[in-house]
Amino acid sequence: MTEPEVLNGRRARAVRNDGAILTAARDVFVADPDAPIAAVARAAGVGISALYRRYPSKEALLGTLCLDGLRQFVGVAEAAGVVADPWEAFVTFLRGVVEADVHSLTVYLAGRFPTTPEHRDLAAQARVLADGILHRAQQSGAVRADLESTDLPMIYEQLAAIRLGTPDQIRELRRRYLDIHLAGLRATATSYGSLAGTAPTGAALGARWHRST
Structure with a gap:
């Protein structure tokens, strides 16, 4: 050889x-x-x-793991962003994010390692892509206007908390409950009334990634 x-x-x-x-x-x-x-x-x-x-170190491994998750999120958003129909792009995006399960990393690992400029740059890119998909769907009249971009991570994290049964059962349950969320996110769902309370701020979401001292 x-x-x-x-x-x-x-x-x-x-x-x-x-x-x-x-x-x-x-x-x-x-x-x-x-x-x-x-x-x-x-x-x-x-x-x-x-x-x-x-x-x-463990921190270095956690940091790389979360970089990988951010790259997956960006890839899902980029693929959804080229879907012509705004509603279908929005649905494709949410389903892709939930299927990739990147927000389990947020739920379990946020604040356990120091973030780097690369983490912050990828997070900013992910945010811009996600906002673009949501705003296009709202402007088309497909998604309710009172939904904020910072509401979406909370939905992802709710679904990431579903861990009942086998991996296949977990995926099916997450798809089921995402469909329920999607029904409530359509513009026609506003007949039920306005959303209660206020969405979290971007600062509040980001603060979870800062290490506690």
Whole structure:
């Protein structure tokens, strides 16, 4: 085997290991945010030294995990943004976000690691894309006008809290209750009346990611 082939083999193995680590980290830390990093190594089937070569601390691993979640969110929003019909774009977006389950990371991991400029830049990009999808749907008359962009993360987190049964059952239940939410988000649903209370501020949502001292 030539040296380039050896290097390519090592790179491929490193990519596989990194994917396995991130998948395991998501499962382990969503189930138990206080779990030790060694539990991730066991779940990923890699040695602890291999894990530490990539992530020198639990905080570094959590930070990377949440970057991955933000990238998934951005990808979902970009794909939904090109859907021609504003309502269908909105539905595609919400369903994609819920299916990706990125907000389980918010529910369980917010405030457990220091955020970086990359986190903040990706979060800003995600916010702009999400706002654009919502506002286009509202301007078309498809989505109720009293819905605020900061209401949506609360819906995602409500659905992320559903963890009943097998993974397939959880997905089905989340789809079911998202459909109920979507029925209430249509402009025609305002016949029930205006939404009670006020939406959370962006500052209140963002504050959860700041580490407590």
